[in-house]
Amino acid sequence: MANDWNRRDVLKTGLAAGVGSFGVPAKAPTVITRQAKRPIVISSGNGLAAADKAMTMVAAGADTLDAVIAGVNIVELDPNDMSVGYGGLPNEDGVVQLDASVMHGPTRRAGAVAAIEGVKTPSNVAQLVAYRTDHVLLVGEGATRFAQAHGYGPEDLLTDHSRAAWLRWKENLSDQDDWFPPERDATGSAADMAPIERHHGTINCNAVDAAGDISGVTTTSGMSYKIPGRAGDSPIIGAGLYVDNEVGACGSTGRGEANMVECASFLVVEFMRAGAQPKDAAIEALARIADKTVSPRLLTDGGRPNFGLNFYCLNKAGEYAGASMYGESDGRTARFAVNDGGESRLEDCVALYDVRAK
Ligand code: ASP
Numbered sequence: 001m002a003n004d005w006n007r008r009d010v011l012k013t014g015l016a017a018g019v020g021s022f023g024v025p026a027k028a029p030t031v032i033t034r035q036a037k038r039p040i041v042i043s044s045g046n047g048l049a050a051a052d053k054a055m056t057m058v059a060a061g062a063d064t065l066d067a068v069i070a071g072v073n074i075v076e077l078d079p080n081d082m083s084v085g086y087g088g089l090p091n092e093d094g095v096v097q098l099d100a101s102v103m104h105g106p107t108r109r110a111g112a113v114a115a116i117e118g119v120k121t122p123s124n125v126a127q128l129v130a131y132r133t134d135h136v137l138l139v140g141e142g143a144t145r146f147a148q149a150h151g152y153g154p155e156d157l158l159t160d161h162s163r164a165a166w167l168r169w170k171e172n173l174s175d176q177d178d179w180f181p182p183e184r185d186a187t188g189s190a191a192d193m194a195p196i197e198r199h200h201g202t203i204n205c206n207a208v209d210a211a212g213d214i215s216g217v218t219t220t221s222g223m224s225y226k227i228p229g230r231a232g233d234s235p236i237i238g239a240g241l242y243v244d245n246e247v248g249a250c251g252s253t254g255r256g257e258a259n260m261v262e263c264a265s266f267l268v269v270e271f272m273r274a275g276a277q278p279k280d281a282a283i284e285a286l287a288r289i290a291d292k293t294v295s296p297r298l299l300t301d302g303g304r305p306n307f308g309l310n311f312y313c314l315n316k317a318g319e320y321a322g323a324s325m326y327g328e329s330d331g332r333t334a335r336f337a338v339n340d341g342g343e344s345r346l347e348d349c350v351a352l353y354d355v356r357a358k
Helices: 007-018 048-059 064-076 122-132 140-149 160-171 256-260 264-273 278-292
Strands: 040-044 098-104 109-116 137-139 203-208 214-220 241-244 248-254 309-315 320-329 335-339 345-348 350-355
Touching: 040 048, 040 064, 040 309, 040 320, 048 064, 048 203, 048 335, 064 098, 064 122, 064 203, 064 214, 098 122, 098 241, 109 122, 109 140, 122 137, 122 140, 122 214, 137 140, 203 248, 203 309, 214 241, 214 248, 241 264, 248 256, 248 264, 248 278, 264 278, 264 309, 278 309, 278 320, 278 350, 320 335, 320 345
Parallel strands: 109 137, 320 350
Antiparallel strands: 040 203, 040 335, 098 109, 098 214, 203 214, 241 248, 248 309, 309 320, 335 345
């Protein structure tokens, strides 16, 4: 399979030096000793405000995890972002179930919640799991009860907008059922069943401070109209998020199922540990995922993955990258948010393939 990205460049820029043919370091793992000269915050494309907030806090001396969580809280609480927290699109029953994970580099604490209900800011609950329990992941009803014990929820997370979007999905499922979309006449015959888009979306935010301490958070409402109880990659340490304070951090957005089976955020950090630059590490992980995608259901006619997947990674030295399976999808360029002091900006992601074919 021909990749648009020149993978020989990847191999030249570090992996060849430290990684065997199975992606396993051929020599003892390196620790990145160069330290960021100034704090860096990166986030997914919906994270401009999050990166601003996190940078303001990190620059004022806040802990990196507190800072990135305060950053993503802005998006979790935003009713207009339909992929995260309050206002996120619900599952097939019309219930909003959220996933989130956090990792604090200096203490190596990790916490996560999956399929939690009635809480607008699951990232805060994930932090409580990390700090107030001996566990890493709480799911479903247990996670919801744990959140309530700490004063989070229950709250209704559906907005008028997300409820309407869910109803529209439900009404358009089939022209043989008893739900009438506005386009259908009273006999139930489908006049014009508009195609419904399955929504993906998530926010990831990672920070390294001037002391070289690193943290990350990933939070999402997951795939829209999912089967109740479905958890994506976001709450899975090593998939939706991974942090190693000696090396760097990586988080992900996009098709979680493709990421989960390759533990790709962990993989990106391991490639960086072996000496790869962030952009090369992330592209190599995307190439791995593309190579391992074999189900025809998930491939384009040209044999490429028919889904989007993105990684946002930085290392202890403050080098960073956003990387995407496709540089352009549906006419949109893949971008990510960066803040290196001052105001956040969007930068283009590096991409494994240039343009996603329809
Ligand atoms: N990665 C998320 C999930 O699979 C969704 C997304 O980022 O689009 O739940």
